[in-house]
Every structure is written in C-alpha cells, then in structure tokens.
Amino acid sequence: MPYRISYFRKVKExxxxxxxxxxxxxxxxxxKSHAQRVLACALLNPFETTIIGLGLxxxxxxxxxxxxxxxxxxxxxxxxxxxxxxxxxVLSSRQLSISExxxxxxxxxxxxxxxxxxxxxxxxxxxLNRPMYFFEEILPKLNxxxxxxxxxxxxTVCGPLIPKNxxxxxxxxxxxxxxxxMAYVGSPLTKNEVITVENPTSIPYIELTIQTLQDFGHxxxxxxxxxxxxxxYKWKETEIQIEGDWSSAAFFMVAAALxxxxxxxxxxxxxxxxxxxxxxxxxxxxAEIIIEENSVSVKxxxxxxxxxxxxxxxxxxxxxxVLAAYGTETSSIKGVHxxxxxxxxRAEVILSEFSKFGLKMNIENDTxxxxxxxxxxxxxxxxxxxxxxxxxxxxxxxxxxxxTTLLHPEVCAKSFPSFFEVxxxxxxxxx
Numbered sequence: 001m002p003y004r005i006s007y008f009r010k011v012k013e014x015x016x017x018x019x020x021x022x023x024x025x026x027x028x029x030x031x032k033s034h035a036q037r038v039l040a041c042a043l044l045n046p047f048e049t050t051i052i053g054l055g056l057x058x059x060x061x062x063x064x065x066x067x068x069x070x071x072x073x074x075x076x077x078x079x080x081x082x083x084x085x086x087x088x089x090v091l092s093s094r095q096l097s098i099s100e101x102x103x104x105x106x107x108x109x110x111x112x113x114x115x116x117x118x119x120x121x122x123x124x125x126x127x128l129n130r131p132m133y134f135f136e137e138i139l140p141k142l143n144x145x146x147x148x149x150x151x152x153x154x155x156t157v158c159g160p161l162i163p164k165n166x167x168x169x170x171x172x173x174x175x176x177x178x179x180x181x182m183a184y185v186g187s188p189l190t191k192n193e194v195i196t197v198e199n200p201t202s203i204p205y206i207e208l209t210i211q212t213l214q215d216f217g218h219x220x221x222x223x224x225x226x227x228x229x230x231x232x233y234k235w236k237e238t239e240i241q242i243e244g245d246w247s248s249a250a251f252f253m254v255a256a257a258l259x260x261x262x263x264x265x266x267x268x269x270x271x272x273x274x275x276x277x278x279x280x281x282x283x284x285x286x287a288e289i290i291i292e293e294n295s296v297s298v299k300x301x302x303x304x305x306x307x308x309x310x311x312x313x314x315x316x317x318x319x320x321x322v323l324a325a326y327g328t329e330t331s332s333i334k335g336v337h338x339x340x341x342x343x344x345x346r347a348e349v350i351l352s353e354f355s356k357f358g359l360k361m362n363i364e365n366d367t368x369x370x371x372x373x374x375x376x377x378x379x380x381x382x383x384x385x386x387x388x389x390x391x392x393x394x395x396x397x398x399x400x401x402x403x404t405t406l407l408h409p410e411v412c413a414k415s416f417p418s419f420f421e422v423x424x425x426x427x428x429x430x431x
Contacts, residue, residue: 021260021300022398024426026252028266030055031245031273032415033205036103037178037212038240039063040111042083043072044186045216050239051081058414062099066108069096085235088114088186089160095120100127100343100414105153106175109135110183113144113159122154126343126385134176138168163187163229167196173341174202178209181227185218190231197225201338202312204274211272215240243268246275247315248416249296251391253278254323255426256298257287259398262426263297274313281308281316285323303328305372311335314342317368318392321350324370325359326399334367343414344384353381353389357400378402387414394423 030053040063042049054060064081068074070091073084088111096112098104098121105127112119133151140146143162148155163184170177177197184190200206203224210222216238219230244266256262269276269291279289279296286302305327310316317339324331339346350368351361356379360371378400383390390409397404412419 028244030242045085045235047237053242059101091115093117107179110179113157113161118158170197170200174205195227207272250278261299305329305331309334314338344386376400378404
C-alpha cells in the first residue's frame, strides 16, 4: 500500500494508485466565508432572512450560536434556515463565544459595539493568540469603549458606535474591515461616510462582504482603497443561497491536477471568493480546466511549476505547497507574512510538517520556494490544530510511499467537516 491515513486511533487504507488515476464527482460544501457574512446580515435584519444551504463547519455554527445568544429568532425548515434579527441598539449586556473563528471575532466585535451596553467577546484555542489590537486603535475613534487582554481575546466593547470618516490600516487582515463595514451598515446613524483603507490585503474578501450586503439591497461601494456608504440603510425580507466553498474545493482540485480528474458541483465561477484564484494557478501548472454551466472539472495534463502571489488568498498556501511538491521545477508562493497569525503559525508548520515527506522548501523575502523531489515517503503529520494543514497533508499523502499518519484529523471540522468522507469517496482506476 502506498500510504495509510490514520485518525481517531484507526487506520484508513487506500489502494496503491501507482499507474492509476483518480476520478470522481464532488458536491462542494457551503462557503463558510460567505455563510458567516450572511449570518451577520441576518442578525442585523429585523425582517426574515431565509438562508439556503448553510454548512455545518465549526465556524458557521459558532456564528449561528452567537446569533442565538443575541436573541435572534432562528427556525429550520427542511434545508433552509429562517432568521429574524434584532435591534442592536437595545441589545443588553452579555457574553458571546465565537469558538475559534477568526472572521467571527473580527466581524462581530464592531456589531456588538452598536449597543450602549457592554458586550464581551471570548473564544478558545488558537483564537486566543490571534491579534485584535486593530480595534483598540480604531473603535475609540468611533465612540466605543474597549478593553482587552493585551490586544487579544477576550475583549469587551461598549458603544454605541458612531460612524465617521476614518482611515484604517488594512495590512493585518481584511476581516477587521469587514466588521467595520457591517457595523456602518447596521448603524441607524450612517449617512455618507467613507472608510479609507491603507495597505488593503485580501481585497476579494472585502468585495465578498460588499457583494453580500448588496444581495440584501444595500448600496455600499468599494473602489479598492475607499468604502463609500449611502445610509441610513433599510432592511427587507431576503432569501440567500450560500455559495459553494472554493477554499474547500482547492484541496481536491489539486488532487485532480496531480493524480487524475474530478468534477466539482455547487461552485459559482462568478464568485468573489478569493480562492477562485486556484484555477489560474492550476492552469499555469499545466492542468486542464473545463467550465460548464453547473460544474467545474479539473484534469491532470502537464506537471510544471508556478509562481503565485497569495497575499490576497493566503488560505491557498498549504495546498499550493502540495501542488508545487509534484512539479518539475521550483515554484514560489509570495505573501508569507499573511501566515503568521492563522490557526497556527502556518509558515512554520508548512516547513516543519511537509519536510517530513521529504520536500525541500525555504523562505526568502516573504516568498516560499518549493523544490520538488522525485519521490516522497510517508510521515507522521501534526497539523498543530490547523484545519488547512491536515487537509493539505492528506492530499500530499496521495503521492507518498508507505504509511502516512495524520494526528488530530478532527480539526478539519473548522471548515470542512466531511473532508475525510469525501476523500474516501474518490476512486482510482488503471491509467
């Protein structure tokens, strides 16, 4: 057997795939990035929001729980969730736990500042090490009192937030900008304010926030450096279909580009999700991409190399390192500085864990260089509680000899709870 995936003290085996190719059809789960934004809008909407296709990831469930704690009315009808939001101005003092969701912590904090009562946001695990000092600098300028644990969670805010023309530094994360945008739209005091964003990063995620608000009927514009509001905003009854998740699809798209052919359903080619960039990387690498009305197919064709700036799509780093590992020449991925404050120090973990397979890598001037090897051995991989590391390592293992053991595979539940079930559904046939 070329490898085994061991988890929950069990060993899962997949048949030797040498001289074989992988194939299958995958229905991609909901985008947690889109879903969390829709849920935040539903909290602000005093009318009913009908959400179709909400996923089961830990991050989505964390935001849904926060809505419940805030007092939103939530009911389930078949595969739909109907939510009636609240008047944030009269929200009473309480505590919210956002589990380990980085987006939830940074998106909901400004929303909780819309009330005049103190609201505490807390979490657990790796989120307690992720920086929140952006709000310590910005929120007091908007009439918000804030206290925190040395720039990290837990933190307490007390408003009400008053929208103003402000300039913010967007270099740390677009998630902070998303929170401010949501709060401005949620405030009854918003008129024609402008938020100027210096050094913006992950611009597609800001665009996803704007698009989500527009789907609720709100006029918010972003020109790449300034966000323009046209309030006060009026809400209405809204129905939203959650997009398929390009971040999740990327893992199996790389598997297809390296080992065979997979068709992906429930993906919008017109999505503003940052990780749609995976298609451009795969084309550069030599994969064949077939786009049809309701599906995207990725097929192995050539194995080359690529050079990609992932500053605006840092979640692709782990799986792109795997793609590069099977290329023919050295590949490079720029934007390493975006990896330091993820669920792990993702730059360090990629180097330490993927080198166990025999991959050679080094970092120079904010760029990860990956030198492919002719073969790889199985390894024992510790994902360091990082969902994207464990999923990327599982795809890496498809081309490694001997047994590969993945420690703590359950961390994939943060974004893709069914990842291993999907992996096991993939089939191999003789080439």
